[in-house]
Amino acid sequence: MYQARDLPRPDPRVPHLADVTPSVLAAMGAPGFQPRIAVPYQAAGACVLLVDGLGADLLDRYAADAPVLAGLSRQTLQVGFPSTTAAGLAAVGTGCRSGEHGMVGMTFRLPGVGVINALRWRPHPWGADLREDVVPEAVQPRPTVFERAEAGGVQVSVISGAQFDGSGLTRAVLRGGRYRGVHALGDLAATVRSVLIDRGFCYAYHADLDLVGHVHGPGSDAWRMQLRQ
Known part of the structure; x- marks a missing residue:
């Protein structure tokens, strides 16, 4: 049985x-944002x-496979708890931590609904699409940083897999x-470049490293x- 002293505690200095x-x-001068x-x-x-599945420890260990990324590494961040994709994407998109945005895991229980899978927006472990009955904007009602930036006049793009367009998450x-x-990765890179040429802001998400890590394990030849890609 866990004691309170055994639980992970975030370091407020990190x-x-x-x-x-x-x-x-904030560095772009967008109104309403502070440089945390x-x-x-x-x-x-x-x-x-965001390269899903790549943390600071893994990047340090396999720096020879990603010398450019390793060379850019500076300050380590806390990813928060739990360190899972749904909570991490919510942190990036809302600028809030799990206790504020409420996306507290890949699965979590909603009152009157039961346990849902946040990545699929379906009942866990499986079931029908819940987007009509469990409206995503009501589950997480805080304005996202992208909505706030767009309202402040910033040209904002979200660049991610075409299959995630309009998903619940x-x-x-x-x-x-x-x-x-x-x-694909080349498609993502070209789209990012077009946004930067137009002096806009974009959030880009690359999922393949995380997927290969789940299938073969971090540090495997495939991973x-x-x-390296």
Whole structure:
């Protein structure tokens, strides 16, 4: 049985994943955003790229497979608890921590509904699509950072897999701006570049490393080959 002293405790001195997007928008001069993380420059356009499944420890261990990313590494962030995709994307999209945005795991219980899978927006372990009966914007009603930035006059794009366009999780935590669905890494990179050329802001999401990690394990040959890409 766990004692209170055994539970993980966040270090208030270490920035959180939820601090990234507001800080980058502050560096762009977007109204209403404060620099929670020091960004030592002003930006005309910017991209927050999330490589799912790649943490600081893994990047340090396999730096030879990703020398550019490893060379850019500076300050470590807390990803929060739980360290799962749904909670992490919600932190980036809302600028809030799990206790505030309420997306407390890949699955969680909603009153009157039961346990839902946040990635599929269906009952857990499986069932019919819940988007009509369990409206994502009502489950997570806080304005996203993308909605706030767009209201402040920033050109905002969300760049992620085409299959996630309009999904329950997208609507709950990544709504706002223009959704640009992509199909592969080159497609994602080209779309990011077009946003930056136009001096806009984009959040880009790459899922394949996390997928390969779940199938083959972090550090496997397949995972390392994907990291090199």
